[in-house]
Amino acid sequence: MMTVIIAVSTMIVLMVSLVSSFQFPMPLLSTSTLTSRVSTSTSTSQLFMAGFGAPAPSKKNIKKGGSNNKSKGETKKVNTTELKNKLLKKVTKMYGGTTPEEITKGTEKRIESMMSSEIKEAFVLRDVCQQFDKRVSGMDFDTIRRKFSNEDIEIAVQNRDKYELYLTENNLSPEKLQMEMQRITWDASATAKACKSLTGTMSTTFQNRVLKASQYAYDVCSSSSASEDDDDKVLDVGCGYGVTIPFLKKVGFRNKQIHGIDLSSEMIDYAKQFYPDIEVDGGKFIADDFYKIGRQQQDTTTTKYRSVLFCSALHDLPDMKTALLKTKNELLDTTKIGSRIIIIHAQGASHVQGQTKQNSLLVPRALPTTDELNDWLCDDNSNDSNDDNYNSSQIKMKLIVEPAESKSEREIREGYLAVLEII
Numbered sequence: 001m002m003t004v005i006i007a008v009s010t011m012i013v014l015m016v017s018l019v020s021s022f023q024f025p026m027p028l029l030s031t032s033t034l035t036s037r038v039s040t041s042t043s044t045s046q047l048f049m050a051g052f053g054a055p056a057p058s059k060k061n062i063k064k065g066g067s068n069n070k071s072k073g074e075t076k077k078v079n080t081t082e083l084k085n086k087l088l089k090k091v092t093k094m095y096g097g098t099t100p101e102e103i104t105k106g107t108e109k110r111i112e113s114m115m116s117s118e119i120k121e122a123f124v125l126r127d128v129c130q131q132f133d134k135r136v137s138g139m140d141f142d143t144i145r146r147k148f149s150n151e152d153i154e155i156a157v158q159n160r161d162k163y164e165l166y167l168t169e170n171n172l173s174p175e176k177l178q179m180e181m182q183r184i185t186w187d188a189s190a191t192a193k194a195c196k197s198l199t200g201t202m203s204t205t206f207q208n209r210v211l212k213a214s215q216y217a218y219d220v221c222s223s224s225s226a227s228e229d230d231d232d233k234v235l236d237v238g239c240g241y242g243v244t245i246p247f248l249k250k251v252g253f254r255n256k257q258i259h260g261i262d263l264s265s266e267m268i269d270y271a272k273q274f275y276p277d278i279e280v281d282g283g284k285f286i287a288d289d290f291y292k293i294g295r296q297q298q299d300t301t302t303t304k305y306r307s308v309l310f311c312s313a314l315h316d317l318p319d320m321k322t323a324l325l326k327t328k329n330e331l332l333d334t335t336k337i338g339s340r341i342i343i344i345h346a347q348g349a350s351h352v353q354g355q356t357k358q359n360s361l362l363v364p365r366a367l368p369t370t371d372e373l374n375d376w377l378c379d380d381n382s383n384d385s386n387d388d389n390y391n392s393s394q395i396k397m398k399l400i401v402e403p404a405e406s407k408s409e410r411e412i413r414e415g416y417l418a419v420l421e422i423i
């Protein structure tokens with residue numbers, strides 16, 4: 001019993017610390033809202049001192065978009081003061097308070113209450129396996145034999161078998177477990193994050209990075225090859241409560257061109273509340289697993305996108321390579337040249353590396369390097385053509401913006417941005 005409690009609570013603490021380290025920009029709001037934010041009461045400004053949220057991108061930083069959308073950069077009249085007060089009350093009720101400590105504790109409790117007993121047990125078994133893995137990490141087979149008794153090795157093998165059997169019996173897999181933890185973590189923290197987005201700030205540097213990525217997404221949609229009715233669409237994968245929406249609008253996207261998908265239905269609820277005009281005007285916010293949309297799912301009506309954007313979201317998916325291949329082969333509009341995949345992480349690849357070290361279940365690996373992106377998506381002999389799901393793929397891509405290496409000087413200047421294009 002004690003092992004269960006320790007393994008589960010260690011995992012929960014790690015989950016909360018991962019989401020807390022994530023910098024959320026806030027939705028783009030009108031000038032009046034910005035003024036009202038300055039006069040926020042002390043108790044409100046104390047809320048989530050670790051500080052997510054962002055001021056509206058300043059106009060001088062915005063490259064003009066090509067559409068004649070009058071409401072560019074503006075949300076449909078959402079009364080943010082009212083919304084903020086409503087959210088503050090909700091946060092107090094849900095998390096037991098509004099200080100960072102109360103939010104952290106409250107989130108941990110919410111995660112725990114959302115975890116099924118099967119998930120908790122899977123964690124315990126996984127934890128036991130990982131402890132042995134850590135002890136033997138870097139050792140070859142002979143060294144393990146020398147350092148550990150036959151009995152130790154036998155027990156480790158049994159534990160691994162037990163874990164794998166448990167996953168099979170409960171219709172789980174490491175990927176499903178990761179996905180479930182993602183859903184629970186973001187659902188549990190959605191209200192606190194959404195509230196914080198109305199009170200905190202995000203650095204201009206990060207805003208400019210998201211804006212630049214949005215511009216790459218828009219350029220192809222506004223290019224001469226775009227359809228007559230300017231209806232080319234962007235898909236924002238792992239859109240959360242709509243962090244990128246103001247940036248997408250600023251660069252020129254119209255509401256009907258914007259689709260966002262997120263595994264967390266709570267996050268999507270906030271995206272809909274913050275940006276009601278998106279769906280009114282024909283855009284979409286979808287509460288679903290990204291892996292479930294597309295051709296392989298016999299979903300013949302799947303929308304094709306000119307741009308697919310992963311904004312601080314690719315690293316949260318269990319299998320990046322599959323996600324990118326799926327995007328290339330199932331979601332991008334390959335009937336036109338230039339359709340794009342844009343991957344951005346404002347904090348850079350080294351930030352994600354740190355998260356992976358902290359919690360490899362939630363963030364399984366580092367962001368892809370230039371070589372990996374070329375190998376997965378661009379090489380003629382890439383694994384794409386060996387992949388069972390995509391063995392007939394003839395689609396060619398080019399990496400037009402290479403991402404900065406982790407811990408490089410360029411990373412400090414630019415964060416992580418990779419852009420791939422259909423050629």
Ligand SMILES: C[S@@+](CC[C@H](N)C(=O)[O-])C[C@H]1O[C@@H](n2cnc3c(N)ncnc32)[C@H](O)[C@@H]1O
Pocket residue numbers: 022023024025179182183186237238239240241243244261262263264267288289290291311312313316317
């Ligand atoms: C770090 S947050 C980023 C949110 C937002 N894009 C931003 O830049 O602030 C990652 C988001 O990815 C979502 N996510 C994780 N796995 C997903 C999946 N399989 N399908 C769709 N969304 C997923 C999470 O729910 C979470 O909201």
